Amino acid sequence: MDEIYQRNSAVLAQRWPAVMQRLSAEDATSVPAQLLEGKSSTLTVAGIQLTSRHDRLAEAQTQADSLPADSPVVHLYGTGLGDLQRVLLASASLQQLQVHILNGALFALVLQLLEQQDWLSDPRVSLAYADERTEIQLPFFALPAELVLADDANARIRDRLVSEVHVDFNNQEFSPDNPENVQRLEQGRALLQSDTDVAALFGTQPGREIFVIATGPSLQQHLPRLLSTGEQAHRPLFICVDTAYVPLRKQGIKPDLVVSIDHRITSRHLPSDDTRDIALVYLPRQDAAMLQAWQGPRYVGYSTSPVYARIRQHIPRANLHVGGSVIHPAIDLGVKMGASRITLFGADFAFPGGKTHTGWQDGDLGPQMNIARHWVRDGRGNKVKTQLNFRSYLIELERYIALHPDVQFLNTSRDGALIDGTAFDPDWTAP
Template sequence: MSDCFQRNAEVLQRRWPTLFTRLLAEDSQSIRAEQVTGKGATLSIDGIQLTSRHDRFAEARLQAASLPLASSIAHVYGTGLGDVQRVLLERSDLNRLQVHILNGALFKLILEQFDQVDWLSEPRVELSYAVDDREIRLPFFALPSELELADELNAKIRDRLVSEVHLNFNNREFNPQSPQILKRLKASLQLLRSDRNVTELFGSQAGREIYVIGTGPSLEQQFEKLKVIRAQSPRPLFISVDTAYRPLMEQGIKPDMVVSIDQRITALHLPSEQSDKIPLVYMPLSNPKVLRAWKGWRYASYSASPIYRNMREKNDRGELYVGGSVIHPAVDLAVKMGAAQITLFGADFAFPMNKTHASWKDGELGPGVNLARHWVLDGRGQRVKTQLNFRRYLSELERYIAKHPQVSFFNSSREGAMIAGTRFNPEFTQ
């Protein structure tokens, strides 16, 4: 044990004995780190610099400035080399600084090589693993390097941090004053006024089991079982998202209803030829040409987005939850219809089997597999490739599930992302 680690350890053992025991079990030797120098020096882990190598404290002051000066509490995700913590502790109005560890092995390595006694000894500091909280805490600053270096244990909190950091960027295309959005809403207005209200469906399936079917690659593994179940009576209700509709129909599996919200959905995704007697639940951004061609009943709905504010004031329609993906309103519809149990199909939020979507060619519904630069843990605890927005959709679904404990949520596959709050349906998984 190095002298440096011994000094840090004495503080940790005194203040956070349980956390210190966890840290001792971390494998710091698994971290491939090297020192990189410029005007100063820092550590590089797998090519990712932990901090600036020129002026660590100038960088830390810039990062700390993103937190409001008047706040009595601040949260820092990632430990870095302690620079942001030291800068924040200069604030006299700060009563508590909560530091959340995103990579235990990395933090142990830092303790072995760098003296952290000063900020660890500060009475205002509290230290914990990020995973010990189910949700992120505000206001926060997350060290960019450690958002990349977060370990498997803390991956879900990392995903929520990234989602929060990118929130304004992700919402940029939903500007209520956007000419494209205003044009689409105007084009959809007549349909909205003449179509049914989604609230007519609410409470209509009280106590029933409902299958919510997404388009993740794992859906292909369930086609045969879904076909058999579809022919049974009684059976669960089948709710399909728009991009899963065509693959299901091609397999002879007719969904009971379809949900669509994306303005980019076309007749390629929702062919109308066999749509009679299939209700379509939509939002006003949906393509009017696709809506008019649909032969089944149409049910209009809104999300909480401000883009619908003016339309909502004059045309009352029910609301469905949207968290970035069509899977969210499909699940919310199932809950509001009265489902007691929901099983998710194709809700992978990842690219298992090196595919992006079931029955669609690579790249047809978005970036191809070769562009995936991120990961989530699958149902077996292994890393599986994904893209950044999929991680955000996953986080939002998990938040939704946590708010609806009265419903039992199941997943039909271990191939895609592990979804917190769900269990694996034994009828479809080993």
Template sequence: MSELFLENINIINQRWPQIAKEITLEAVSEFDAVLVTGKNQTISVNGIQLSSRHNRMAEAQLYIDQLDTNCNTVTLYGVGMGDVPSLLIDINNLESIDIAPLNLSIFALLLTYTDQREWLSDSRVNLIQPEQYQLAENYLAIAADLVLADEQNSVIRDFLVMENNREFINSIHLANDREIEEIHKLNFEALNRDPSADHIKLHVKTNTKASIIASGPTLETHYEALKKQRNLPPQERPIMIAVDTALIALTSQGITPDIVVTLDKNITLQHFPAKLPSDTSLVYFPNSNPDVINNWKGKKFNAYSNRPIFDECNKNSPKIRLYTNGSVIHPTVDLAVQLGLQEISLYGCDFSYPHNKTHAYWQDGVLGPSINLKKNHWVLNGHNQRVPTDLNFRAYLRYLEIYILAKPEIKFYQLSKLGAKIAGTHYRD
């Protein structure tokens, strides 16, 4: 241990003994860490600089300028090179400064080679392990630390990244709203003709279990189990609800779900089997593809998402409102809950690329993502191992977790440990 580390850790041990204990257990030798010199010096960890090498303090000030000038508390996610906390303690009106390292190994590395004693000694500073599913009211997040976050902080990392991208995502929604209005006009007659999806309750009867089937790669390992499930007497088997892109995978194996949910205009007839099942109900939205709706052979029901754009539509023609947040899996799960189903098993809900594939059945790249493109993002699977994914899949996962954690009265199960671990669920063989 370096002399600097001992001096830094001595302060931490006096103030936060449990965190000090955890830091001393971290291995810093596993990193590819080098000193990088420009006008200033910084540390590069696995190719990611912890700060600017040209003007560290100017960069730190850019972070601080994001704060509301009237706030008296702040949480800093990540530490960088320690420049931001060193400037924060100079702000007199700050009464509380919470510092949340997102990777204790990197923090230990920083303590080994740099002097952080000034801000560590400030009475307003508190080192914390952050809440994973709740962002602080006033916060700053160091970009490098988001990239280098460890497994323990992968959830809060995802929420911070999602929040950083919120303005861009909202701008896309504004453009999509105009497209939705145009497709809504094409689907106007069907929306008025077909009943709201809550009428499916008449068909659910006394069943309390549901199998929710997405098109993740692990679905392929459950075909035989789903066949057996489908062959049970109707009063014994779970209601089988599939997302649109999973239908062709299921029918290729002789499995016919009770309900299919489709949300996106970009999911066309080419994404469905040539022979559409006549005994499967379709749940669609105003922005679903008109050709899919018009050519469906079975019963058809509709719904609105919970987005404000549909508030006026709902006043004029009330429909069930389903939770949506980027993925068709969200309204599919919410539909099961609103139908009164109390036990929900998730098949193929992987939010990642196990088996070196993006989807069950589909050829690589047909549905957009390709396993051949470099995957810089990851989530933890049921074995607490990192599995590759894309940024949007991470967001879909976290929004589903928020939903599930808000429904403690519902039992949620996952059927595979190879896909992303979903908080609030239990594993079932």
């Protein structure tokens, strides 16, 4: 084992001394690995097989075949046992293979057990820890076992990889050929034609501070002060997401605009009483009767989703950015209205304090707290429970913020997920 490690580490030290230095500090003994025999052999870590135990080469070839044909550059996330690297490097069209380490201790263990210098020595290979970049690179293949086994240091990139892998599955719901989508759009066609294009709101609040209010648990701590702030003559504009509307109104807080995009939203979430002075911004597919009952002005727009591709040809409307959650178009609306500063409330993307939302019972707005199996870092650097889709929503918000450096984004709680690109508002945020 020592000789194998010496040969592997000699290549690493020569080609990537910084990576080798970091790998030398990894504790390979912390990896609960066991040898698993089949027609061939593999390693299992905490019950998770790194590769097939029967035909590792065939598995690697299947993985390679899922990538775009003849791609000159490929990014591989995870190191595995070296099988996929060897298959990819057998292609004459491959000019560069960038390997991103997802679990340093695991790779250090493999370097002790198996010869890896063949692919490590290939001049087309570059090697780095995944966390050295803030964003994933395309085209990529992520080794499934290491999406589960990624260490904490590489968790943010792991989250982005998982989100990207799930995109096609998640988008199936928004197919324009889905009869349910066709029916939803048709039942709302008359309102779509008569309601005002959301573009009429764009540019109407240049330089104004805008509060975007979501429904995360941390909203609860701000409700009394939001009430007093809302009663001031000169105050920020209040935009809330649909599920925050009832909790706000119960506290006497009247938002200026409500944003809603989900067809599962009903009058239970958006009661129409006393809404004459509140604007509703929505995307089609929502229940027409609920929309019709709204007493205030209504504005309608689309997202870039293909579900709207056909109807937009006949009824053009402006776009709002949608990244899976209603908070994305709410923030995008504020930016397009001209905000110089967006302050976020209840934008937790997690379950701080063991709660899922403010103003609703556990499970009212989605899965219950007890099934949460994932985590993100909160504003203090601690792990806080979340669910998979919340992590995807967080990622899309961070990407959106990165594209809008001219707008200042502030967060008001350290209890929820840390949002890259935001600062904590010292006037609203507890230590």
